[in-house]
Amino acid sequence: MDSRRFSADRPxxxxxxxxxxxxxxxxxxxxxxxxxxxxxGSLSEIEPLRTEEKMTVASAPVDDLSGAxxxxxxxxxxxxxxxxxxxxxxxxxxxxxxxxxxxxxxxxMTVGALGALLLVDPARLESTFPVIDLVESFGLDYAVxxxxxxxxxxxxxxxxxxxxxxxxxxxxxxxxxxxxxxSAEALKELVRHLLTRKG
Amino acid sequence: MTTPSEDDLVTGDFVRSYVITGGxxxxxxxxxxxHTLVTLAPDRELPRRASPEVRAIxxxxxxxxxxxAEVAAHLGLPTAVARLLLTDLAEQxxxxxxxxxxxxxxxxxxxxxxxLHGLQTLFG
Ligand SMILES: Nc1nc2c(ncn2[C@@H]2O[C@H](COP(=O)(O)OP(=O)(O)OP(=O)(O)O)[C@@H](O)[C@H]2O)c(=O)[nH]1
Ligand SMILES: [Mg+2]
Numbered sequence: 001m002d003s004r005r006f007s008a009d010r011p012x013x014x015x016x017x018x019x020x021x022x023x024x025x026x027x028x029x030x031x032x033x034x035x036x037x038x039x040x041g042s043l044s045e046i047e048p049l050r051t052e053e054k055m056t057v058a059s060a061p062v063d064d065l066s067g068a069x070x071x072x073x074x075x076x077x078x079x080x081x082x083x084x085x086x087x088x089x090x091x092x093x094x095x096x097x098x099x100x101x102x103x104x105x106x107x108x109m110t111v112g113a114l115g116a117l118l119l120v121d122p123a124r125l126e127s128t129f130p131v132i133d134l135v136e137s138f139g140l141d142y143a144v145x146x147x148x149x150x151x152x153x154x155x156x157x158x159x160x161x162x163x164x165x166x167x168x169x170x171x172x173x174x175x176x177x178x179x180x181x182x183s184a185e186a187l188k189e190l191v192r193h194l195l196t197r198k199g
Numbered sequence: 200m201t202t203p204s205e206d207d208l209v210t211g212d213f214v215r216s217y218v219i220t221g222g223x224x225x226x227x228x229x230x231x232x233x234h235t236l237v238t239l240a241p242d243r244e245l246p247r248r249a250s251p252e253v254r255a256i257x258x259x260x261x262x263x264x265x266x267x268a269e270v271a272a273h274l275g276l277p278t279a280v281a282r283l284l285l286t287d288l289a290e291q292x293x294x295x296x297x298x299x300x301x302x303x304x305x306x307x308x309x310x311x312x313x314x315l316h317g318l319q320t321l322f323g
Contacts, residue, residue, distance in 0.1 A: 013273050015263030016236065021297050023234040023266060024306070024314060043322075049272035053279070078278065080233075080268055085317025089310075092234045092266060108228040108278065112302050114311065184322030191315045198308045 011047045019087045026190065027109055028095040029135060030119030031127035035147045035177035036095035037079050039119060042183045043093065044081025051078045053105050076102050078109065098131030106134055115194045116142040117186060119177065122155035125163045132164055141197050143190035145175035169196070214279050225279065226286040233268040233278060236297040237285060243293045252276065252284055260294065 028036050041048045052075050079095045094109050096102060110116075116135050120128050135142050144166065146155055157172050166172070171193045175186040214225055239260040249257065255274050259265070265273075271281035288294040 013259055013262060013265055013269065015265060018263065020236070020264060022310070023236050023297065024310060025232075025234040046269075049269060051268065051272045051276070051278050053277050078268070080272070082266070082269070083317070083321065085314060085321070089313050089317060090236075090266075091314060091317070092268070094233060094268070108233060111228040111232050112234070112299075114306055114314070181322060184318060188315060188318050188322075191311060191318065195308065195311050195315065198311065 014046050016090055017084065017087065020084060020090050021088045023090050023092060025092040025094055025113050026187070027113050027116045027140070028093050028119065029098045029116050029131055030147075031121070031124065031131055032097055034119045034121050034124075034127075036097075036119060039117075039145075039147075039175075039177035039183050039186075040079055040081040040093045040095050042177060042180050043083055043187065045084060046082050048079055048081045050080075052076075053078050055102055055104055074101075076105060078105060098134050100130055100134065103134070106138060110138045110140060113140060115190055116140040117190050118142050118144050119147045119175070120144055120160065120164070121149055122146055122160060123150065123153060125160065128164060141194055143171040143173065143186070143193050145173055145177075145186040145189075147175050147177050169193070214277075214283055226282050228282075231267055231282050231286055231289075231296075232299065234266045235299055236264045237267055237270065237289075238264045238295050240293055240295050246291070246293075252280070253288070256281075256284055256288065257293075260288075264297065 028039055030036055037048065054073050055076050076097060081093045083091045083093070085091050094113075096105055096109055098106075118128070118131065118135060144160070144164065146160060148155060155174075160166075160172055161170075171189045173186050173189045174182075176182045237260060239257065245254065245257050252274065256270060259270055259273055267281060267285055268278060270285065271278045274281065276284075285294060289296060
């Protein structure tokens, strides 16, 4: 085996306080380049971590019948961070690209998740459609965080709701993933929503 | 789209390129999820013919609790590989894990309230 994989160029592990007994997780999803890694980095107490996952994907477009059955492996990054919430509870945030072809990784990532925060760039709403399909197909409750890259573009919440066909009670909040307070507010809004879902 | 059985096959082959699995069924995320907390059990001895990966896991898990995803990331291993190695160590009694987190539907209100309260305490 290649021993260089174990070289010390990674940050040393920061262990959890001894009293922490329970872990929960929330997934941070959204299309390519929407700010998932930035968001996780803003809130994480540890240097955000990443694993490289090998995925099997169809090598031809799904709608290309001649390519049916052709497969290749590709690598996709799983990003995550950690927030110790109390003396005995820790929250993990996991993020990965929202593409149908990474459905295997999604399965792993969403097992036991409390819910999902869906990052959306209002200038690229159509890129969110496949992600929202994935979130819904995994039965995750979610909130939408609009990560507006161009501050001069004021988004109309109603347009976003309509374009994404959101349920009336799905929260839509504004968020700058580079800003800690703004990111935390989006996460709190999701948790409040999950609480109302519990009834 | 690929069918689940084909995915299993290819993932299996991939994991086998890292470790000897003995043809066993690979553990899934429901067996050991990414956020399950693990640590080395007290007073255990490293198995004599431990692979470099197992030695690295031994070192990192000796210091306290971490999630299985953190173990994978610190070792530069894909999570499927880390999951298999950690499951083996747990079965051999070398590894402790905190009770597996409940599935989302079963998470109680109290836990969600703790999450919200924790976020408010930390971030205002
Ligand atoms: N203006 C602005 N830029 C942002 C914001 N969030 C992220 N960025 C920038 O957008 C770029 C992409 O952000 P990432 O966090 O890497 O996005 P990602 O979703 O992780 O991207 P992939 O993992 O490649 O899908 C980076 O250069 C960020 O600095 C934001 O809220 N506002
Ligand atoms: Mg990223």
